[in-house]
Amino acid sequence: MGHWLYRNIIEPGKLPLLIALTAFVLTFVITRVITRLIRAGRGPFGNVRAGGLHIHHVVPGVLLAVVGGFGAVASVGRGFGADLSAVLFGVGVGLVLDEFALILHLDDVYWTEEGRKSVEVVAVTAALVGLLLAGFAPFGVNDLSQEEFEDRGTVIATVATNFAFSLVALAKGKARTAIFGVVVPLVALVGAIRLAHPGSPWARRFYRKRPRARARSALRAYRHDRRWAARSRALQDWIGGKPDSNPPQLPGRR
Secondary structure, eight states: OHHHHIIIIISTTTHHHHHHHHHHHHHHHHHHHHHHHHHHTOSSOOOOEETTEEOOTHHHHHHHHHHHHHHHHHHTTOHHHHHHHHHHHHHHHHHHHHTHHHHHHTSOOTTSGGGHHHHHHHHHHHHHHHHHHTTOOGGGGGGSOHHHHHOHHHHHHHHHHHHHHHHHHHHTTOHHHHHHHHHSHHHHHHHHHSOOOTTSHHHHHHSTTOHHHHHHHHHHHHHHHHHHHHHHHHHHHHHHOOOOSSOOOOTTOO
8 A cells, every 4th residue: 555655646756746736625725714714704814905906816826826837847847846836836726726616707706606616626626636646647548558558559549539438428418527537538438328418519419309318318317416416515515615695796797
């Protein structure tokens, strides 16, 4: 166990990635704690304002991510500079993705239903980076032997096939499956084979003249939401805070 941990995660080549992931997760957790305290009116914290303008933490997050990213490139993944760049990058990305929903909607939707997207994106990002630390390579390249890896044709065919599976899963409305399928090919294959989500582009294109497929797709989606939607929302509320039931309308928002 110790040898696997060192070989796959703590070895020097992956140490900056581990540091960046740790900084990313800690930044998100600390940021959510602070924003929930501000929302509840507790503690010494408050919103940052300059000249009446609310400065969202995505702003310093972008700056830190840029500095950390360029610093990592300049340090070529070695020494103290690489570790420091990893910390800056992880903190910056944590601040940016915590307000991902605001960037997506170009509106202050932090404490609304739309704001749940930020928690989802952070969870998916942390999981994907964790898979990379565990030794997975995108598009199933990690499953190739050394001889197969040296054969460019085999590598290209493997990447193209797994990428196609991910695209099909995405077209079927299975975004998470498609994303994880990029790193774990069998996941994309399962998503590509299973029925499409009723509102997906695939369903609109290929289920128009297949009423049974449409009905099965709708029934499966209903059963899935009935079983998991409430649990997923409860977990998101526990992590990121419960959205406001009647969020205030901002000027110009419709």
